[in-house]
Amino acid sequence: MSSSNHNNVGGGAVVAPPPALPRMRKGRKGIGWPARLEIALMTGPTLLVFVTFVILPVAVAAYYGFFSWQGYGPPTNFVGFRNYILIFQDTTFIDALKHNAIIVVLSLVIQGPAAILLALLLNRKMRGQTLIRVLVFVPYVISEVVVGTGWSLMLQGDGAFNALLERFGLGWLHNDWLSDPGMAIWTLMGILTWKYIGFAVILFLAGLQGIPDELTEAAAIDGASYWQIQRRVTLPLLGPTIRIWAFLSMIGALQLFDLVYIIWGQYVAATAGTSTMATYMVANGRIAGEYGYGNAVAVVLFLISLTAALLYQRFVLRRDTEGAITGAGI
């Protein structure tokens, strides 16, 4: 941001210019009562909705997590950390945690490079570019329920996918894509990649558009090949975008619920090897009627996500987000 206007250097604009509105100079902190009223009226409702429906529930979850509570009346049966001990003694939860870890790693390893290649491909000047970009984004726009319903019908044992394989002489690939425990998590990864790669591609394309042509042109004049330019010039400059995508992807993978729950249902996910912490939370919390326990699982899920996020910000994102998330000059 240029500092042509000194008011912007310290971050943030000033409410109003002093000469025109002398009342702004009154008051110890430089704002008058009308301004305070405006601040209160224009942020009050937002704060109310936000605190009530976002902050409060998480705080409440932390409290209820210490109770054995079936959801009727106020919780009275205080059990201390017993819920938390039970969670980590439950092999079903540990399995779910492992699945989440696998999904996080595979999402980064599969979607990242694939999306970068696709973005480079689509960034070339070509006819139909806009159309292709839109079509790549289509799966991202379709709801998880539609995606889940469609894919599970296609991937059934006697579904369209196996039939297609047979037709093309690939019958030996015929598989129980959804129920084979060794296969299901890979099926899930395939569907996740299909659904979310468009988002990564669009982000990377946006990042690529921010790279000045002069840089790649200069490298080309110096005799660099196409791939050398991509590797030495484009990729490093795309770094911030890639790191932000990886962050969003990681958090999304840790919170994964919809697709697993829709395709594998509340009970099968554990046996098919696709359960996640979130599906475990719903199955053992609300559906089992153990709200105290479910809240404790939510807290564990939150703390794991938060730790991952903070570590990532501390070690990976720090150079990019200085001033971005932590308040651009605020």
Place this chain on the structure above:
Amino acid sequence: MATPTVAIRSGRRPASGNQPVYLLALLLIGAMLAPVVYIIIGGFRTNAQITTDPAGWPNPWNVNNYLDVLGGEVFWREVINSTVVATSTTAGVVTLGLMTSFILARYRFRGRGAMYSLFAAGLMFPLTVAITPLYILVKTVGLMNTLPGVILPQIGFAIPMTIIILVPFLRAIPDEIQEAAAIDGCGRLGFFWRMVLPLSMPGVITVAILTFIASWNSYLLPLFILNRETTFTLPLGVQAFASQYSVDTAKVLAFTSLSMVPALVFFSLFQRRIVGGLTGAVKG
């Protein structure tokens, strides 16, 4: 497969070495669209056709599945519910987000940094984590099985991203414009209405589209809050329909493909804005 060929046919001047690129693009689009095409085409088949040849083409084409769904009450009721929820959520998020971003971007007061950090921290509070206590909260205030029970929390959870996108937008409006407006006798709120609103439209539209699509597709929150069939939104409806008519695959496919039409139309109308808005968001 009509669409992908456009890319090739229109390549009147084949730049050297571009053919592999087009081939790759074609394969990519095929992979991205095949499942969608399967759902739409499948709706034109009969169950007998699907059983004998799961991957076949409709022969003959059969529109009864689609007519059945469109002629029934259930689908339209769910479309209306989804529309009410998505529209109210979007209106709420834009109104609240814009007012608060305006204050955060252009007023200087004690606690401003803290307020911004509070909203930014909201990005770390995903709905998945809060869903159980949120369900209890909504139940306590008596909003179970009502659309506001879904709308209000959705507004809350959309606010952090909205503020993160809009604050830089509003801050980028030069002070000179505000000063000029003030000289012309325009107060701070007048400035908000006459200058900020029109100038921040691109950012607002991006936020609105993202919110609308997210709300239209949302599943977890309605799943917890809406248990009565008359209040179902489309995603819940699709799932209920799929389990109710689990033997009637063709009809399920028809219902499913009709339910994705609104989001797809909405998206194709505004796709330029989405891509543009994300560009702005990434650059922060």
